[in-house]
Amino acid sequence: MEITITSNYDEMSRVSAQIIAQEIQRKHDLVLGLATGDTPIGTYKELVKIHKEEGLDFSKVKSFNLDEYLGLAPLHKNSYNYFMWENLVKHININPENVYIPQGKIKDPEQFCTWYEAQIKKVGGIDLQILGIGADGHIAFNEPGSSFASRTRIKALYKQTIEDNARFFDKMENVPRFAITMGIGTILEAKKILLIANGKKKADVCAKFIEGPVTSQLTATALQLHSYVNIVLDKDAASKLKRTEYYNWVRDNKHLIQKEVGR
Numbered sequence: 001m002e003i004t005i006t007s008n009y010d011e012m013s014r015v016s017a018q019i020i021a022q023e024i025q026r027k028h029d030l031v032l033g034l035a036t037g038d039t040p041i042g043t044y045k046e047l048v049k050i051h052k053e054e055g056l057d058f059s060k061v062k063s064f065n066l067d068e069y070l071g072l073a074p075l076h077k078n079s080y081n082y083f084m085w086e087n088l089v090k091h092i093n094i095n096p097e098n099v100y101i102p103q104g105k106i107k108d109p110e111q112f113c114t115w116y117e118a119q120i121k122k123v124g125g126i127d128l129q130i131l132g133i134g135a136d137g138h139i140a141f142n143e144p145g146s147s148f149a150s151r152t153r154i155k156a157l158y159k160q161t162i163e164d165n166a167r168f169f170d171k172m173e174n175v176p177r178f179a180i181t182m183g184i185g186t187i188l189e190a191k192k193i194l195l196i197a198n199g200k201k202k203a204d205v206c207a208k209f210i211e212g213p214v215t216s217q218l219t220a221t222a223l224q225l226h227s228y229v230n231i232v233l234d235k236d237a238a239s240k241l242k243r244t245e246y247y248n249w250v251r252d253n254k255h256l257i258q259k260e261v262g263r
């Protein structure tokens with residue numbers, strides 16, 4: 001896991017958007033896994049800026065979102081379909097037919113989950129998966145206890161997640177209790193992963209998932225089992241890490257590897 005500690009939210013957003021932009025420049029038909037939440041809003045703003053100012057081309061990109069609340073139609077203002085449209089899709093030149101987001105209001109959600117997994121396979125899998133992290137350690141809506149082998153499915157939301165999400169809904173009763181979410185198994189099959197986190201409220205969970213033991217009780221620890229994970233944090237989210245000095249040194253001295261090899 002490569003860890004980059006940035007000085008604030010804006011820098012975290014810029015650094016993460018640059019990583020995504022480089023991947024799109026390298027592979028024009030990149031399959032991009034997308035996340036929702038407060039964390040990636042700045043990253044998406046930066047991507048829109050790179051698209052508008054430097055012509056970053058999304059015309060061949062395909063995207064797959066991690067999750068959606070069960071029961072919310074795409075036009076519901078709290079749906080993740082709506083979020084993606086407002087924060088990214090409508091501002092870039094991605095073909096809407098290439099934007100896959102789980103549908104929350106659907107007759108047969110289980111059949112939908114099977115179909116969604118099949119679409120990911122059909123395009124050759126996800127090249128780069130963007131992730132945020134929940135205060136309970138979830139990635140996508142893989143709540144504590146989710147199997148590391150899990151696939152896209154319906155998941156009951158954990159108490160902490162329901163409380164965290166309540167700020168977007170007018171009444172507690174309206175906060176969804178279930179979601180459709182990619183599984184940990186689905187996420188681990190992405191070729192590369194980029195996790196972003198900011199703020200003091202994520203400091204504990206970041207220390208645990210980066211430096212703690214692997215456990216399904218904190219599902220982000222599954223990322224320790226993946227071979228290519230980029231983590232971009234702001235300094236508040238990184239404030240409880242123990243090995244910060246080492247992470248910074250590794251990042252700043254990557255060029256020395258070549259020098260060592262040439263010796």
Ligand code: PGA
Pocket residue numbers: 036037038039040132133134135138139140
């Ligand atoms: P947030 O959510 O970006 O709104 O903090 C992250 C998550 O729950 O995955």
